[in-house]
Amino acid sequence: MKPVPAQPGWVYLVGAGPGDPELLTIKAARLIGEADVLVYDNLVSRAVLGLARPDAELMYAGKERGNHSLPQEQINQLLVRLAKTGKRVVRLKGGDPYIFGRGGEEVETLQADGVHFEVVPGITAAAGVGSYAGIPLTHRNYAQACVFVTGHLKDGSMNLDWPGLARKRQTVVIYMGLSGLSHLCAKLMEHGLPPEWPAAIVQHGTQPSQRTVTGTLASLPKLAEHANLRAPTLIIVGEVVTLRDKLRWFEEDRG
Numbered sequence: 204m205k206p207v208p209a210q211p212g213w214v215y216l217v218g219a220g221p222g223d224p225e226l227l228t229i230k231a232a233r234l235i236g237e238a239d240v241l242v243y244d245n246l247v248s249r250a251v252l253g254l255a256r257p258d259a260e261l262m263y264a265g266k267e268r269g270n271h272s273l274p275q276e277q278i279n280q281l282l283v284r285l286a287k288t289g290k291r292v293v294r295l296k297g298g299d300p301y302i303f304g305r306g307g308e309e310v311e312t313l314q315a316d317g318v319h320f321e322v323v324p325g326i327t328a329a330a331g332v333g334s335y336a337g338i339p340l341t342h343r344n345y346a347q348a349c350v351f352v353t354g355h356l357k358d359g360s361m362n363l364d365w366p367g368l369a370r371k372r373q374t375v376v377i378y379m380g381l382s383g384l385s386h387l388c389a390k391l392m393e394h395g396l397p398p399e400w401p402a403a404i405v406q407h408g409t410q411p412s413q414r415t416v417t418g419t420l421a422s423l424p425k426l427a428e429h430a431n432l433r434a435p436t437l438i439i440v441g442e443v444v445t446l447r448d449k450l451r452w453f454e455e456d457r458g
Contacts, residue, residue, distance in 0.1 A: 206230070209237040209291040214282050214313055216300040217293050218325015222248040222410040223335075226326050234323065238293035240285050242278070244304075246297025246435055248410060275305060279312035286318045297435070299327040303353050303378050327351075329376040332408030332437045336415045337451030338444055340374050345442040348373040354380025354387065354438070361386055369394035374441035381436045385424040391440065392420050401444035406432045413454055417444055 209215060215234050220226040227235075235241065235254045243252060245265025252261065264278045273281070285292045300306030300322055313320045329351055333340045340349045352363055354377045361383045368375050369391045380387055384404065392398055398421035406414045418426045420440070 206233060209234050209293075210319065211239075211289045211291050212286050213319045213321065214286050214292045214294055214309075215321050215323060216306050216309060217295050217323040218299040218304075218327075219243075219247045219251045219295045219297055220326040221298055221328045221331035221335075221408050222246075222250070223331070224248065224250040224254065226331055226409060227251065227254075228323065228325065231323050231325060234293050235295070237291060239290040241293045241295055242282065242285070243295040244297050247295045250410075251295070275308060279309050282309060282313060283316045283318055286313070287316075296325070297328070298331075299325045302327045302329075302351065328378060328408060328435075328437050329439075332405050333376070333439060335409045335413060335453040336403065336405045336439075337447045337449075337453070338403060338439055339446060339450070340376065340439075340443065342443050342446065345446075346372060346374040350375050351378065352376070353378050354383050361390075363390070365390050365394040368440075369396045371396075371442075374439065374443050377438040377440070379435070380438045381427070381432065381434050384427055384438065387438065388420040388424055396420060396440075400440065401442055402438065402440045403444045403447065404432060404436050404438045406434075406436050408437055409453075415447070415451075415454060417447055 217231045217234055232254055238259055240260045241255055242262045242264050264273045282292060282294060296304040310320060350373060355361060400420045402420050402423045403415060403417040404427050416426050416430050
């Protein structure tokens with residue numbers, strides 16, 4: 204079936220994936236190339252933005268820790284206003300719009316204002332970064348479950364379900380947790396995981412600047428500090444981390 208071009212007066216919430224533009228879906232790449240306006244997040248890579256039309260308007264609406272270019276409520280209303288002027292709007296979000304991307308909040312506003320929208324899923328950071336770091340998130344010998352959590356909550360705290368996370372036979376993936384890494388590791392040990400439990404942190408996963416640091420709950424905070432890692436990062440905790448030495452490929456391929 205022939206693809207339907209992006210419609211004027213619509214908002215497309217598009218998952219931009221973890222960074223490598225070749226990980227975009229075909230639909231995502233097409234919509235990016237057809238958009239009149241792209242409203243993009245901090246986690247969207249330059250390579251993905253490079254797929255936009257030369258005459259497309261690029262509007263940054265990213266959020267970094269302690270530095271929000273626009274509050275979420277203003278972003279919601281911006282999307283409504285742009286669509287109501289007849290623009291073909293692509294709201295580009297790193298990873299997947301509905302996994303720690305606040306896409307649900309934006310869609311609620313669009314729906315309430317009568318704006319047509321579509322949601323285009325993307326490869327979430329956990330899947331993309333885990334693969335490029337050589338760490339499978341599940342493995343029948345090590346982990347039969349995988350849990351995604353965010354490293355900071357609405358009020359800036361890290362008040363997580365620690366007993367539920369500190370379990371063996373599962374993998375825990377923490378988004379946006381670099382600044383709270385020491386607290387995270389300490390809490391997991393406090394609630395029952397041993398200090399030698401494997402853990403990893405990946406900077407700029409799937410991109411040329413990707414760096415991976417592996418260690419244990421006890422050692423990872425210091426290792427990450429010495430490596431001078433910078434956001435965005437992804438933290439992976441669980442025995443699957445031990446497979447990296449055997450399955451790593453991306454960073455080595457790049458030399």
